[in-house]
Amino acid sequence: MAGIDYSEKIPNNVNLANDRTLQRALEHWQPHFLDWWREMGPKDFANADVYLRTAVGVDAEGWAHYGAVKMPDYRWGIFLADAIPDRRIGFGDFYGQPVWQQVPGEYRSQFRRLIVTQGDTEPASVEQQHLLGHTSPSLYDLRNLFQVNVEEGRHLWAMVYLLHAHFGRDGREEAEELLARHSGDRDKPRILGTFNEPIEDWLSFFCFTYFTDRDGKFQLKSLAESSFDPLARTCRFMLTEEAHHMFVGETGIGRVTKRALEVMKELGNDDPAAVRRQGAIDLPTVQRYLNFWFSSSLDLFGSEVSSNAASTFANGIKGRPDETTQYQDHVCADATCDLEEPDGKGGLKRESVPMRNAMNEVLRNAYIRDCEIGLKRWNMQIKRAGADFELKLPSSRFRRSIGIWANLPASPDGTLISREAYERQLPDWIPSAADKAFVKGLMQRVATPGKMASWIAPPDRGINNLPVDYEYVHLS
Ligand SMILES: [Fe+2]
Ligand SMILES: [Fe+2]
Numbered sequence: 001m002a003g004i005d006y007s008e009k010i011p012n013n014v015n016l017a018n019d020r021t022l023q024r025a026l027e028h029w030q031p032h033f034l035d036w037w038r039e040m041g042p043k044d045f046a047n048a049d050v051y052l053r054t055a056v057g058v059d060a061e062g063w064a065h066y067g068a069v070k071m072p073d074y075r076w077g078i079f080l081a082d083a084i085p086d087r088r089i090g091f092g093d094f095y096g097q098p099v100w101q102q103v104p105g106e107y108r109s110q111f112r113r114l115i116v117t118q119g120d121t122e123p124a125s126v127e128q129q130h131l132l133g134h135t136s137p138s139l140y141d142l143r144n145l146f147q148v149n150v151e152e153g154r155h156l157w158a159m160v161y162l163l164h165a166h167f168g169r170d171g172r173e174e175a176e177e178l179l180a181r182h183s184g185d186r187d188k189p190r191i192l193g194t195f196n197e198p199i200e201d202w203l204s205f206f207c208f209t210y211f212t213d214r215d216g217k218f219q220l221k222s223l224a225e226s227s228f229d230p231l232a233r234t235c236r237f238m239l240t241e242e243a244h245h246m247f248v249g250e251t252g253i254g255r256v257t258k259r260a261l262e263v264m265k266e267l268g269n270d271d272p273a274a275v276r277r278q279g280a281i282d283l284p285t286v287q288r289y290l291n292f293w294f295s296s297s298l299d300l301f302g303s304e305v306s307s308n309a310a311s312t313f314a315n316g317i318k319g320r321p322d323e324t325t326q327y328q329d330h331v332c333a334d335a336t337c338d339l340e341e342p343d344g345k346g347g348l349k350r351e352s353v354p355m356r357n358a359m360n361e362v363l364r365n366a367y368i369r370d371c372e373i374g375l376k377r378w379n380m381q382i383k384r385a386g387a388d389f390e391l392k393l394p395s396s397r398f399r400r401s402i403g404i405w406a407n408l409p410a411s412p413d414g415t416l417i418s419r420e421a422y423e424r425q426l427p428d429w430i431p432s433a434a435d436k437a438f439v440k441g442l443m444q445r446v447a448t449p450g451k452m453a454s455w456i457a458p459p460d461r462g463i464n465n466l467p468v469d470y471e472y473v474h475l476s
Contacts, residue, residue, distance in 0.1 A: 004056055004079060011077030013058060014161070025164050026078075029175055033156070036179045037072065041126055042133045042149055046072050049474040050146045051463065055079050055154075058237050066464045068474065074150045078161045081236035089227040090323045091330040092316040099229040103166050107315055111228060112167050114318065116174050117191055118219060119159030120181065122152045124195035125208070127183035132205055135443035137453035140462065141202070143472035144248045148209065151241045158234045166230065193401065194296045201439045202456075203256060203281060207293035210249025210374060215300045217242050218321055218367045225319030250374045251459055253290075256281050257378050258457040261385040270387060276438060279454030283382070283389045285435050290391060291412055292430040294371065295399035301364040303403040304339055310356035320359065321366050332356050341404050346416055360403075368396060399430070447475060 004013045009027055016023045038046065050071060053064035058081050087099045103111050126149050136142035156178060163171035181188045184196045194212055199205050220242060224235040263280040264270045272282035302309065312318040313332070320327060329335055335355035343349040355362075371393055378391050395414030397405040409422030412429055431439070442455045450469025452458050462468045 004058075004077065006056075006075060011075045012079070012161075014078050014080055014165075016078065019165075022165055025172060026161065029160060029164070029172075032176065032179055033076070033153075033160075034072065036123065037126075037153060040123070040130060040182065041153070042071060042146060043130050045133050045146070045473075045475075046070065047476050049476070051143050051466075051470070051472045052147055052150060053464070055237075055241070058082060058240075063240060071146060071150060074153070076150070076154050076157050078157055079154075079237050080230065080233040081240075083229065083233060087229060087232075089316050090225055091313065091319040091332075092227070093314050093331070094227060094316045095331050097227075099227050099232070101229055103228055107317060108167070110312060110315070110317055111231070112163070112170065112174065114223070114312070115159050115162050115167075115231065116178070118216075118223065119156055119163070119174075119178050120191045121195050121216060122155035122159065123178060124181075124183045124190040124192075125149075125212070126152050127190075128195065128197065128199040128208070129205060132199060132202065135202065135445050136447075137202055137443075137456045138446050138451060138458070139449055139472045140459060140468060140470075141252075141456075142447075143463065144244075145205065146473070148213075148245050148248060151245070154241070155238055158238055162231060162234060192300060194300060197296065201436070201443050202252070203286070203289050203439050204293070206249050206252030206256065207289050208249070209245050210253055211290075211293040211297040211371065212300070213242060213245040213249060214367060214370060215297045217246065218301075218363055218370070221321035222318050222363060225321075225323045227316030250377070252456075253286065253374065254378055254381065255457040255459060256286060256455065257283065257381060257391070259455055260286070261382060261387055262457065264387055265385065270389065279442060281439060281442070281455050283387075283391070285431070285439070287391055288429060288431045288435060289439075291394045291398070294393055295430075298364060298368075298396055299400060299402040301367065302360040304341075304361045304364075305353050305357050305404070306360050307357060309359040310354065313356050313359050318359075320362055326366075337361065339404075342408055342416065348416075364396065368393065394429075399426075447473075 004011055008016060010016060010030060047070060049068040051066060052069045053066045054075055055063055056065045057063045058079055089095055089097050089099055129145060129149060132145055133142060136145060160175045163175045181190050183190045184198055189196045199208055220235040220239050224232050226232045259280050260275055260283050263275050263278045267274050272284050275282040323330060332355040336352045337355045337358035339351050339353055339358065340348050341351045375391055375393060382389055394412035395410060397410035397414045398412045400406050409417050409419045411417050444453060446453045449471040458468050462470055
């Protein structure tokens with residue numbers, strides 16, 4: 001494999017210098033990206049020295065270098081995981097054939113749409129988090145936010161490279177559009193709903209990195225199976241970076257929970273109002289935030305039954321996560337899948353659909369199982385503290401906007417109830433205006449090394465074996 005070349009204007013391991021046209025096109029896009037970063041990236045921290053990791057290799061071991069960097073000087077680049085020699089297509093109608101190094105003409109528009117949709121989410125999340133740095137609960141957290149932000153910026157580079165390298169003029173235009181759409185913009189919003197939700201407080205940020213970045217993980221895992229090898233390799237390396245984003249979410253929610261438990265213990269009761277008076281976030285509020293972000297992230301997987309999903313699977317464009325190790329049948333020509341569906345009369349019916357058409361649901365279910373892992377850990381913590389509370393994932397029918405459950409009045413436990421009962425109880429199930437105001441009110445910046453805001457416990461350890469009280473961000 002080619003090592004990462006940092007002497008280039010655009011660090012890369014794809015031998016960019018050998019393709020002058022592509023190099024020039026990307027060097028033309030680069031200042032537009034930097035303008036976007038300055039305008040839409042973390043506000044007011046351009047001069048801060050941030051302890052960031054930068055990719056220096058693509059092996060799982062020791063792939064990153066850590067050091068203080070000013071974010072605008074971060075070396076965004078193009079890093080693909082090493083090619084697997086003689087890699088074969090792992091699923092669908094072309095199973096067993098050699099993978100593609102170029103996009104076949106007949107699948108060009110499908111690939112382009114997938115790459116653009118994935119690419120659009122990356123800068124969107126940076127935009128959503130534009131102001132969060134002002135209210136970070138600690139320098140440790142501030143650094144993690146910025147790490148996630150610069151890496152989402154790099155993920156945009158990953159997709160823009162594919163667009164430039166493989167989609168000609170259309171690809172270049174799409175790359176420009178990726179900088180022109182903005183999260184929450186009335187005229188030119190980001191493509192997917194969740195990525196237009198503002199993230200104005202850190203509990204939302206932790207939920208976003210836990211649930212929404214995890215959707216990203218699953219999309220990347222299924223694209224890492226793609227027959228189009230450059231896409232597969234790009235996504236494989238992105239997954240290496242992505243793991244930290246979900247770590248930030250899982251430990252973030254875990255620390256909020258831990259702090260609530262400490263306060264409950266001090267008070268000797270679990271009254272949410274009393275917990276709030278101590279400047280912590282009560283567990284029922286945490287639950288409402290989970291309900292909101294989980295349900296909103298579930299929609300990102302698309303409809304349960306989808307001819308589009310069937311064709312991207314059949315054509316080898318998008319596989320299932322861990323296709324080789326998790327499944328026996330990689331073709332699914334005659335396989336079926338049983339789905340529980342609403343019967344239109346307030347009840348349920350079972351429907352058997354071709355497996356290929358149910359691929360979105362297969363992916364969503366794998367995602368839900370992965371989401372459960374954090375809940376188990378948080379609940380263990382609650383149990384150990386002796387508190388009588390359990391955090392739960394709501395049913396995948398709850399508050400859906402896409403697919404067979406869209407706009408149906410289902411409670412968090414999945415029961416279909418009357419519209420009236422649903423409307424009445426919804427404010428108890430997702431964060432109310434008062435919850436949001438309370439949480440926002442807690443958001444005050446803490447900028448002393450090692451100190452934490454009142455609503456969050458310190459992390460168990462620091463970054464890269466440094467102590468928790470290391471000055472992860474030097475504000476000048
Ligand atoms: Fe990403
Ligand atoms: Fe991410």
